[in-house]
Amino acid sequence: MDVTANVEVPVSAEKLFNYVSDLQNYESWLEMVYSVKSSDQDSSSSQDLKFWTVELRARLGPFARSKRLRMVRTRYEAPYSVIFERAENDGRDHSAWVLGATVSQTVSGSLLQTNLHYSGSLFTGGLLERALADQIKQGREKLIQLLSEN
Secondary structure: OEEEEEEEEOOOHHHHHHHHOOHHHHHHOOOOEEEEEEEOOOOOOOOOOOEEEEEEEEEEOOEEEEEEEEEEEEEEEOOOEEEEEEOOOOOOOOOOEEEEEEEEEEOOEEEEEEEEEEOOOOOOOHHHHHHHHHHHHHHHHHHHHHHHHO
């Protein structure tokens, strides 16, 4: 599954990038990101990477799905591009979750383009895509409101 969404926000590209480059902020504007806990470094790895434990929740009619992911930031090119990828440290193979965000300056502020890639089978099908479309619509409005107020 690959989903791309855009939103224009009436703030500078730098302000928007600073906000979306920290995964901790996503729970404040995307409802499906139920919780995010950050760590400054991964003590189980030889690399000094910041990582986040992210809990995703989606309601599909009477059913709810939940997924916990360990994410790392694999690209950070301020103030334009950031990528977060699933990186579990349990030695097992896991489906890929990749969240990319690209920011560009516009005449009236800045444009955020996000892409979510998921290679697994637990969160698939038209119902999830419809639920995700609703989440994106609500998230756009929340993001604009949050950044416009600050």
